[in-house]
Amino acid sequence: MLxxxxxxxxxxxxxxxxxxxxxxxxxxxxxxxVARFEPEGPGRFAAADAWWREFAAEVDVHDEVGLPGTGPxxxxxMAFADEPGRSVVVVPRVVVGRLGDTTWITxxxxxxxxxxxxxxxxxxxxxxxxxxxxxxxxxxxxxxxVERMRAGEVAKVVLAHDLTAHAEEPVDQRFLLxxxxxxxxxxxxxxxxxxxxxTPELLLRxxxxxxxxxxxxxxxxxxxxxxxxxxxxxLLSSPKDRAEHAYAVRSLAEAIAxxxxxxxxxxxxxVLRLPNVLHLASxxxxxxxxxxxxxxxxxxxxxxxxxxxxxxxxxxxxxxxLEGMNRGRYAGPVGWVGADGDGELxxxxxxxxxxxxxxxxxxxxxxxxxxxxxxxxxxxEAKFRPIxxxxxx
Ligand SMILES: C=C(O[C@@H]1C=C(C(=O)O)C=C[C@H]1O)C(=O)O
Numbered sequence: 310m311l312x313x314x315x316x317x318x319x320x321x322x323x324x325x326x327x328x329x330x331x332x333x334x335x336x337x338x339x340x341x342x343v344a345r346f347e348p349e350g351p352g353r354f355a356a357a358d359a360w361w362r363e364f365a366a367e368v369d370v371h372d373e374v375g376l377p378g379t380g381p382x383x384x385x386x387m388a389f390a391d392e393p394g395r396s397v398v399v400v401p402r403v404v405v406g407r408l409g410d411t412t413w414i415t416x417x418x419x420x421x422x423x424x425x426x427x428x429x430x431x432x433x434x435x436x437x438x439x440x441x442x443x444x445x446x447x448x449x450x451x452x453x454x455v456e457r458m459r460a461g462e463v464a465k466v467v468l469a470h471d472l473t474a475h476a477e478e479p480v481d482q483r484f485l486l487x488x489x490x491x492x493x494x495x496x497x498x499x500x501x502x503x504x505x506x507x508t509p510e511l512l513l514r515x516x517x518x519x520x521x522x523x524x525x526x527x528x529x530x531x532x533x534x535x536x537x538x539x540x541x542x543x544l545l546s547s548p549k550d551r552a553e554h555a556y557a558v559r560s561l562a563e564a565i566a567x568x569x570x571x572x573x574x575x576x577x578x579x580v581l582r583l584p585n586v587l588h589l590a591s592x593x594x595x596x597x598x599x600x601x602x603x604x605x606x607x608x609x610x611x612x613x614x615x616x617x618x619x620x621x622x623x624x625x626x627x628x629x630x631l632e633g634m635n636r637g638r639y640a641g642p643v644g645w646v647g648a649d650g651d652g653e654l655x656x657x658x659x660x661x662x663x664x665x666x667x668x669x670x671x672x673x674x675x676x677x678x679x680x681x682x683x684x685x686x687x688x689x690e691a692k693f694r695p696i697x698x699x700x701x702x
Contacts, residue, residue, distance in 0.1 A: 318490055318498075320405040322424040324481035325663075328384040328401050329500040330645050330653065331490055335409070336497075337378050337645055340424060341402025343417045348398075351391040354608030357398050358650075361604070364400065365648035374413045377516050377651060378406045381415070385604070386501035386643045386657065389612065389636040390625070396638070397502040429484050431702050433477040440471025440669060441634035444686060450631040451674075451682040457627065458678040465556045466618035466627045468685075469673025471634060472693060474700055476666045485663070488699035492584060496695075497644070497655045504638050506660020507695055509583060509590075512642050513565070513610060514653045515603040520569055520595050525581065526550075526557035526615045526675050527589035530691035537587070541580040544587055553675040554578050554589040557615040562593055564610040569595030585694040602650030607642045616640040616656055616673070637662055639671035659695045670696045 321327045321338055328339035344364055348356035361383050372380045382404055388394025403424075404415040442450065447470035454466050482505050489507035490498040496507040511523040527550030529540050544550055562574050572595040581590040601609075618624025639657055646652035661670040672692035674685045 317407050318486050321483050322426040324427060324483055327482050327500050328399060329486055329498060331498045333494050335407050337382060337404055337406045339384060339401030339404040341421055342399055343402050344400040346398040348396050353387060353396045354604050358602050358604040361398060361646060376408050376411060379413055381648050382645050384501045384645050386504050386638045387641040388638055389641040393635050394637060399502060430481040431484055432480045432700060435700060436475045438473045440473050442470035442632055448682045448686050451676055451685045453631055454676045455680055463623045463627055464619045465553060465614055465675055465677050466624045467616050467673050467675045468632055469671055472670045474668040479665045480663050480668055482663055485699045489695060493695060499643050501643055503663045504657055504660055505663055506657060508655040508658045509581060510656040510658055512654045512656045513603060513606050515597060515606060515651045518597050520565060520597050522561050522593045524558050524561050524591045524593060524615060525588040527554040528586050528688055530586045540587055544580055544589060549677060549679055550589055553677055556619040557613055558591045560614040561610055565606060568599060568601050568606055570598050571596050586691050603646055603652045603654060607654050611642055661696045
């Protein structure tokens with residue numbers, strides 16, 4: 310039995326090409342690679358689903374545990390945009406999983422040589438630099454979005470920017486994972502093909518005929534002049550944040566309604582408290598009708614107005630125009646799928662793309678007509694905290 314959240318991650322023997330999806334000590338970690346598929350474009354979800362079905366159907370499975378996450382699994386990280394962007398589906402050679410008190414190992418045969426276990430290394434000297442969209446560039450983009458919204462072009466748009474850190478040596482992704490899981494145990498700590506983070510937002514879970522989602526939108530952050538209770542009350546009674554939240558909930562609920570019976574959407578959001586931010590949160594759930602896999606459900610739901618906007622097509626056009634950067638897999642669905650098409654996909658937030666010694670971090674905010682550009686810059690700063698702190702140790 311593995312006693313603490315850090316321990317599932319401690320099973321990872323190597324510093325890069327690690328796979329993880331861990332929350333409160335439960336989940337999956339993987340390494341080695343038996344297969345990979347990299348779809349692109351608007352058909353990427355359907356292509357990933359078809360490829361995985363075909364692959365999983367060929368596997369001769371001996372599953373002695375029979376829990377969600379046992380048997381063959383693929384880790385998934387989808388591009389945010391139809392263009393540009395590369396999505397990744399990876400089937401690991403070895404998976405270690407944990408659910409409740411049960412811990413298991415899944416291995417493809419013939420088993421490869423055991424990976425030599427390398428100690429976790431702290432990144433050496435970090436130098437920060439602007440990303441593709443600088444802070445002043447981001448402020449200007451938010452200002453422009455507000456003007457366009459006041460002119461009635463869109464109701465909500467989510468704008469993000471990036472920040473780069475350079476280390477002296479390739480970054481040990483496990484160092485980030487350990488720090489994120491220790492500080493944000495209730496978030497889903499993930500790593501797929503170099504995208505590493507800890508997201509508080511569950512796009513969709515499909516399991517045993519149930520569909521669930523945790524929608525977040527509407528954010529505040531701790532400051533010295535207000536208690537956490539006062540901040541939470543202010544967030545719940547802020548018309549701006551409630552409006553941002555309502556768009557996100559509606560977009561998710563409408564997208565999954567055709568695949569669900571007994572859809573349950575809370576009348577009021579609750580406040581999710583994290584060390585760096587507080588969010589308005591709504592847990593939506595329903596009973597799955599039909600056989601649409603998790604990947605096909607995600608295709609219908611992505612991007613929700615938590616990371617895109619309302620109406621979606623106009624918001625996506627505005628994001629491409631005003632951000633002018635490639636989001637890559639940031640804000641796209643990330644997680645795992647099982648051979649039966651069930652699994653869990655979060656929204657890849659509070660994360661970074663790690664490429665050797667370069668770490669590209671992302672953060673974004675929902676913008677509505679009465680957003681203040683300076684506050685959105687501050688909110689993005691608060692959202693960079695988890696990954697920056699994880700890098701710095
Ligand atoms: C876009 C991000 O977060 C999203 C935007 C939020 C908001 O605007 O209030 C809150 C949670 C997330 O849905 C991010 O963290 O980068």
